[in-house]
Amino acid sequence: MNIGRIFRKNPHRDENGPSVIGHPTNVTQIVHVRRNKETGQLEGLPLAWQRQIGNLFTQAERNNNPDALIHAIKYYNYSMKKKEPEHFKPFVTEQDIDEESEAIDLYMNSDDAHQSRECLTTSNVKILQPTLPELSNRSETLPALPPKQFGNKLKVNNLAKSVEDLTLEAEESPVLRRKTQDYEKTDEDILDELRSICNSGNPNDRYSRSNKDLGAGASGIVFVATDLITRKQVAIKDIDMTKQHRKELLLGEIKILREFKHKNLVNFLDAYMVYDDHLWVVMELLDGGPLTDVVTETVMKEGQIAAVCYEVLQAIHYLHCRGTIHRDIKSDNVLLGMDGIVKVTDFGFCANIVGDEQRQTMVGTPYWMAPEVVTRKQYGKKVDIWSLGIMAIEMIEGEPPYLKEPPLRALYLIAANGRPQIPRWNTLSSDLQSFIDDCLQVDVAKRASADQLLQHSFLNTRIDLSTLTPLIKAAKKILHKA
Structure with missing residues (x-):
């Protein structure tokens, strides 16, 4: 055996002539995002990031809080990339x-995380995260003046849409699909379970x-039904499997729903497989609508x-005692009964229906996120x-801070x-x-x-929850939901 032939470096080498030099392969463009120590400005940003930043932030904001900007755009692009229809949350x-x-x-x-149709090249990009200082603690005093507003609500919505159009469009990283790849059950296995x-x-x-439907979403419709035993109305979500x-994911979420029962949670009642390929999920119905x-x-x-x-705190405490975090407490996820009863939901009924x-x-x-969700520091139960x-x-002002911002x-x-x-x-x-x-x-x-x-x-x-009833009725009348 010719050992030299096995280990020679260039298989295309001509024995009778000079080595043949091939084209470069696996070329990677490394982009290091860093702060200039003298100016404090960010350098080395991918073009897609520069476009997003240029549309929404003043030069002073970029210079004064570059670390917050990096955290925000990093979380935003990951979150938008991850976005997919959910049956429940x-x-x-x-x-x-x-x-x-x-x-x-x-x-x-990942190799393709920063590729975009806005990029000038299709080269791979990697990020070197700058060292980030701790957030200043502003909780002891009122914050500074409100941030600059960017026009009316219509302009803001259009601007938000334009930013979404610039969202990074990488193919999903194999690393992020680790759990799915490890999951060996077939669709039929899941349906059987x-x-x-x-x-x-x-x-x-x-x-x-x-004959009353609450709405429709990508995963199915939600309709009102009457329990013939209890005579109470329920909400049933019909999911086309x-x-x-x-x-x-749906299987895991149904298992979770079955485990939680509390007077301040919108409780799961039952589930049925109908016609082999439709899942009916029966939940409590609160006829007062969302706190929103x-x-x-x-x-x-x-x-x-x-x-x-x-x-709401009783529901949060119940979940926290069981090692569970809600992570999306807001008025949209708090449902009311006409008698003023208050229940927390996170099952997607509102999110999939109300557009x-x-x-x-x-x-x-x-808009409801804690700072540590964006910065990923000390992120735990206290985000709720x-x-x-x-x-x-929201209950004081009518909306959360920054709602008019993209x-x-x-x-x-x-x-x-x-x-x-x-x-x-x-x-x-x-x-x-x-x-x-x-x-x-x-400070968490x-x-x-x-x-x-x-x-x-x-x-x-x-005061008594029944005092909410006139407010619920007034809101329904104003919104033509009565």
Whole structure:
């Protein structure tokens, strides 16, 4: 055996002539994103990132908070890339969050993460993350003046759309598909397992379908039915399984739903496989609609705000005690009964039905996000407490901070400003001010836990939930939902 032939470096070499030099292969363009030590400006940004930044941020903002800008655009592009239709939005654990943080880093360093039709080349790009200082703690005093507004709501929506058009369009990194590749069950296996955990009976024997549909989404329709035994109305989501690409996610979410029962959660009631390829998920129905309608169309008293916060906190505390994080506390995910009962949902009924694109733009709505969600520092259960504080601002002001801003800019302002400005701050009672302070501490260690907040004096000012009924009726009348 000719050892030299086996190990020779160039298989195309001509024995009788000079070596043949081939074309370069696997060429990689390395782009290092860094801060200039003298000017503080960011250098080496991919072109697609430069376009996004140039549309939304002033030069002063880029210079003053470059680290917040990097965090925002990194999270935004990952989130938009990850965006996919969901049947429900399952609760998460801290392990899920750790894996997501790792996935973000892996995605941003993947070969094609920064390719875009806006790029001048198709070369691969890798990111060198700058060293990031700790966020300043602004929670002890009111924040600075409100950020610059970018025109009216129509212009903002158009601008947000243009930014989405510039979103990075890489093929999904193999690293991010690790769990899917490891999952060996076939679709038929998953359907068999779904059948095994579903009620084997005929849902039409138990539920009488009304002619009232709550809406339709990519994964199916939701309609109202009457339970023939309890005589109560329920919401049933009819999911066409032939249109579901990630059936294993749906299976896992149904298993999660079955485990959680609490008076302040919209509870899962039953599930049926119908005609072999349709899944019916039966949930509690709250006929008062989302809290969003009340906060946007009426004015709430502090006692009513305290009552809603108390009910939502009990749901958060229940989840936290079970090692689970909601991660999307906001008025859209708080549903009301006509008697004022308050329940938290995260099962996608509102998100898949109500077409408010501004509030539903990203995977995880940015306006209620804690700073550590964007910066990925000390990210854990207390993100729900921050979101509760933002929801309290909703109940005071009628909307969360930065709602008129495009999502990418909102993420930047959350990371850069920490605690947002509250215009009506000086009109609030000291109890409510203290409650919001405890929720909106940028330093996670100083932010209250759900258990601590349940003991807060502000919650002692709550009034009966039935006082919400006139507000619910007024909102329904204004919105023509009565």
